[in-house]
Amino acid sequence: MDLRIFTEPQQGASYDTLLAVAKATEDLGFDAFFRSDHYLRMGSGDGLPGPTDAWITLAGLARETKRIRLGTLMTAATFRLPGVLAIQVAQVDAMSGGRVELGLGAGWFEEEHTAYGIPFPKEKFARLEEQLAIVTGLWETKTGDTFDFHGTYYDLTDSPALPKPAQEKIPVLIGGHGATRTPRLAARHADEFNIPFASIEDSERQFARVRAAAEEAGRGADSLTYSNALVVCVGKDDQEVARRAAAIGREPDELRANGLAGTPAEVVDKIGRYAGIGSERLYLQILDLSDLDHLELISAQVQSQLS
8 A cells, every 4th residue: 555645735834834845755765746736725724834836846856856756636627728737747757767657637616716827627527637637638749750630629630749758658636426428538648547535335326337448448457556645643542633633724533534643553444445345546635734753653654554
């Protein structure tokens, strides 16, 4: 089971804070540092000092880390034109020496679009389908050839399809709870399918849908990696769990029910149950980015038991 650190900087984090978390992620042996792609906080709090851009952040981290994978859960297709996104991600991949992964979703948070003047189209899923075809098509085009795409929403003619990523293939993540279109889209384009904040039972059902869609599309179901994203709150005892839960405005019992919370033994047990339904990778949503001791505890007493 791979453990990856997943941050939500729109809730309030500077680049320096994210750098500290990313370096801790690397030093403590976690597999990757991922971040959300949002421009407006959600829920309570002031969100200070304000949003950071996902791909600008990852470009900086690409030069300041050496081992960990870097990526998004999920870049919003509404934020960037697909040709521009393909260039950005390929460039950051080169800057990192080939450590980038692209999670791409349709976009859903209308308020952040309104706040920053970003169009929020009604036909978001259909646009996502075209974006995935374009981004992956540009990367896959051989150097010296050109790429064309003529869709409903995007039109590319004689694109040189440059630059190329450092990796032969940048892993593409697709995720969500949709029962029909999402599994089919993952079967066509994804290297990894991620389901966020879902129970073991719901995850098992969704993984089964994706596996069936992959087989229907003519690829092996096991050719995808299956993963979960879950909020994490670990303490050496109940008192420390309660303190960490309070720091993020949550209740311990609720976190135990809906995330990975409790003592290391409790969390290892629940991770085992996710592994039992086919989850191979967990994105640990860290909401208190100032608490690096939390990462140390997870590394020492949870991750060490999964090796």
